[in-house]
Amino acid sequence: MGKSRLEAFSDGVLAIILTIMVLELPEPHGDTLEALQALTPKLLNYLLSFLYIGIYWNNHHHLLHTVRKVTGGILWANLHLLFWLSLLPFTTAWMGEHHNSSIPTALYGAMMLASAIAYTILEWRIIRNEGKGSLLARAVGTNIKGYGSIALYVAGIAVAFAAPWLAQCFYALVALVWFIPDRRIERVFANEPDAES
Amino acid sequence: MGKSRLEAFSDGVLAIILTIMVLELPEPHGDTLEALQALTPKLLNYLLSFLYIGIYWNNHHHLLHTVRKVTGGILWANLHLLFWLSLLPFTTAWMGEHHNSSIPTALYGAMMLASAIAYTILEWRIIRNEGKGSLLARAVGTNIKGYGSIALYVAGIAVAFAAPWLAQCFYALVALVWFIPDRRIERVFANEPDAES
Amino acid sequence: MGKSRLEAFSDGVLAIILTIMVLELPEPHGDTLEALQALTPKLLNYLLSFLYIGIYWNNHHHLLHTVRKVTGGILWANLHLLFWLSLLPFTTAWMGEHHNSSIPTALYGAMMLASAIAYTILEWRIIRNEGKGSLLARAVGTNIKGYGSIALYVAGIAVAFAAPWLAQCFYALVALVWFIPDRRIERVFANEPDAES
Amino acid sequence: MGKSRLEAFSDGVLAIILTIMVLELPEPHGDTLEALQALTPKLLNYLLSFLYIGIYWNNHHHLLHTVRKVTGGILWANLHLLFWLSLLPFTTAWMGEHHNSSIPTALYGAMMLASAIAYTILEWRIIRNEGKGSLLARAVGTNIKGYGSIALYVAGIAVAFAAPWLAQCFYALVALVWFIPDRRIERVFANEPDAES
Numbered sequence: 001m002g003k004s005r006l007e008a009f010s011d012g013v014l015a016i017i018l019t020i021m022v023l024e025l026p027e028p029h030g031d032t033l034e035a036l037q038a039l040t041p042k043l044l045n046y047l048l049s050f051l052y053i054g055i056y057w058n059n060h061h062h063l064l065h066t067v068r069k070v071t072g073g074i075l076w077a078n079l080h081l082l083f084w085l086s087l088l089p090f091t092t093a094w095m096g097e098h099h100n101s102s103i104p105t106a107l108y109g110a111m112m113l114a115s116a117i118a119y120t121i122l123e124w125r126i127i128r129n130e131g132k133g134s135l136l137a138r139a140v141g142t143n144i145k146g147y148g149s150i151a152l153y154v155a156g157i158a159v160a161f162a163a164p165w166l167a168q169c170f171y172a173l174v175a176l177v178w179f180i181p182d183r184r185i186e187r188v189f190a191n192e193p194d195a196e197s
Numbered sequence: 198m199g200k201s202r203l204e205a206f207s208d209g210v211l212a213i214i215l216t217i218m219v220l221e222l223p224e225p226h227g228d229t230l231e232a233l234q235a236l237t238p239k240l241l242n243y244l245l246s247f248l249y250i251g252i253y254w255n256n257h258h259h260l261l262h263t264v265r266k267v268t269g270g271i272l273w274a275n276l277h278l279l280f281w282l283s284l285l286p287f288t289t290a291w292m293g294e295h296h297n298s299s300i301p302t303a304l305y306g307a308m309m310l311a312s313a314i315a316y317t318i319l320e321w322r323i324i325r326n327e328g329k330g331s332l333l334a335r336a337v338g339t340n341i342k343g344y345g346s347i348a349l350y351v352a353g354i355a356v357a358f359a360a361p362w363l364a365q366c367f368y369a370l371v372a373l374v375w376f377i378p379d380r381r382i383e384r385v386f387a388n389e390p391d392a393e394s
Numbered sequence: 395m396g397k398s399r400l401e402a403f404s405d406g407v408l409a410i411i412l413t414i415m416v417l418e419l420p421e422p423h424g425d426t427l428e429a430l431q432a433l434t435p436k437l438l439n440y441l442l443s444f445l446y447i448g449i450y451w452n453n454h455h456h457l458l459h460t461v462r463k464v465t466g467g468i469l470w471a472n473l474h475l476l477f478w479l480s481l482l483p484f485t486t487a488w489m490g491e492h493h494n495s496s497i498p499t500a501l502y503g504a505m506m507l508a509s510a511i512a513y514t515i516l517e518w519r520i521i522r523n524e525g526k527g528s529l530l531a532r533a534v535g536t537n538i539k540g541y542g543s544i545a546l547y548v549a550g551i552a553v554a555f556a557a558p559w560l561a562q563c564f565y566a567l568v569a570l571v572w573f574i575p576d577r578r579i580e581r582v583f584a585n586e587p588d589a590e591s
Numbered sequence: 592m593g594k595s596r597l598e599a600f601s602d603g604v605l606a607i608i609l610t611i612m613v614l615e616l617p618e619p620h621g622d623t624l625e626a627l628q629a630l631t632p633k634l635l636n637y638l639l640s641f642l643y644i645g646i647y648w649n650n651h652h653h654l655l656h657t658v659r660k661v662t663g664g665i666l667w668a669n670l671h672l673l674f675w676l677s678l679l680p681f682t683t684a685w686m687g688e689h690h691n692s693s694i695p696t697a698l699y700g701a702m703m704l705a706s707a708i709a710y711t712i713l714e715w716r717i718i719r720n721e722g723k724g725s726l727l728a729r730a731v732g733t734n735i736k737g738y739g740s741i742a743l744y745v746a747g748i749a750v751a752f753a754a755p756w757l758a759q760c761f762y763a764l765v766a767l768v769w770f771i772p773d774r775r776i777e778r779v780f781a782n783e784p785d786a787e788s
Contacts, residue, residue, distance in 0.1 A: 206451065213410055
């Protein structure tokens, strides 16, 4: 199994998940600004889920970059991750429809939690194959961000039963945690534009 | 016709089938756990169909790996396979809606049977092109797993008219038969992580 | 503009058209064989449209194979072709819903006619770029099959106003004309399996 | 992050946006020509949005062509662009449903404006990385077409509140501005078909 096909298939699935979520956005009832505003929670959810897929796509690429040999285990761990992410259009639509409700909000968090765990399993499996001294094993390190995200998801699910809006803030926080540092690192590079020339 | 384009096109179609099935999952009626639980058969069906596409994608890759020259016959045998698999979102949705009914369950099995036969035809056609002594001909061997799956589908379709749930167990069994050995082989490799270094 | 990206983009669009058509198949009303049989015209239409996309994908590949340089004109001629083909899920669904009606049947033919003309324009444009003595110019030759298909579509559209079913037979005939010869050529190759070894 | 994966992912997302818009076209009510004619505004919108995606795909390719190194900033600027474009099926469907209404028409323009700004940000970011003297910096030049489009979108949004049809003409004008020159340049090349041989 060539790595490029695994990457291409995963990219394809992620690109489709990203794009078909828009099909779950219902048409506003009427042609007024109020009709559009009624969709605000759905649009914000769409933005959040879009961000998540963008982050997974980005991290997934870096993760696979370190793989030298694709085994059956890596392949299935990857499909396991894609399975949970593939449910995102479903959970996004449900939480968008009932953004003040506990169960849809908790389910959204549960799916993101399952995705995060699936991602961690994929990491473990690659490290097991590549060896403890491999590039990935060192790069992942203590993996504070990964385990911190899992903790935030768990907290979000618990909080969803008391205050769904707070749980949704937790989910947005996880996205920001992964999104912002990327830009920081980039800024360092941007200050040395001639570094690669 | 380059092999890489055939692979890329097949991967694209499989990735889309895998992902759009989620669009067939209806939104739960209401925001309660009961509303979500009412979707359990649909979600289980989704999981089963996801597994099937994952297995076909995996096996399809190994199959094409052995092809040296893509002929018109291979191309159409491949499209024939994709045709039956493309109906999976349709049959999955129908069986999900009527999981206790005979006809939807039998139809699901019939589509999987047609896919399995189409896969076997693709195998034959490749072997005819590559020669009896080719890598694929030897790898396929007596093809117990392939013919066994076909037998299980036929049995499942027959059983569907008496006990749909049992037929669905048969279909799940086929998926497990293809899924589990992969992991066994992988474990052997995993025990020798340095083998490829 | 690299040729590989044009091919990849076209393949992506064709793979998506092929696959999302299944989303236009409505779920049968009920769980009986009669409910499924009521979908027969829709399923036959799906098969026909699937065949058309398969044929276009196949021919499109051979066409682009001869291109040495992608110009803006080729790019837009290609997008023009993809535009008409992208309407296929729409026309397929409408003809499927009203398979005994003249207008939906004529529209289906009109879209296929527009696609065939767009394909011919793409051929002309490539030949203009590659030169009259190019491989493609000689391969296309008098292009009996291409112009014959266009004539059959025109005839089908006219016939649709008298007998929709006959028009649909015309459309199926075009698909067969393109499908069968491919297999004949293949059979010649299949008889010499060692030719490429 | 390899450039080819960024290109492939963007192409995938654009191909899917292009194709799933057809799913937003409702089936005509009935089998008559009148039923089809009632969809005219929707079909024209579909054509316009198809053109936009075709133009973005084309320009996006030329833009990325000049990139030598993909940084995190470029990646996120690219996802930012894809986010706004991904809303196109939603805004197209709404404007198609209410083509005489101000708010849907203004929203369509606002999304196109956001996409144009996102594209400009992506350009800036790439130029910042590649250096002021880079190929792209010189090619973009004073960027009259880019800023002119933004001005036309702003004008269109303002006009939408008085005359939606005029705003839609503005949007179509932007598409033509980007579409026609491409063909002019091409014609120059077409007059020298032997240039590349």
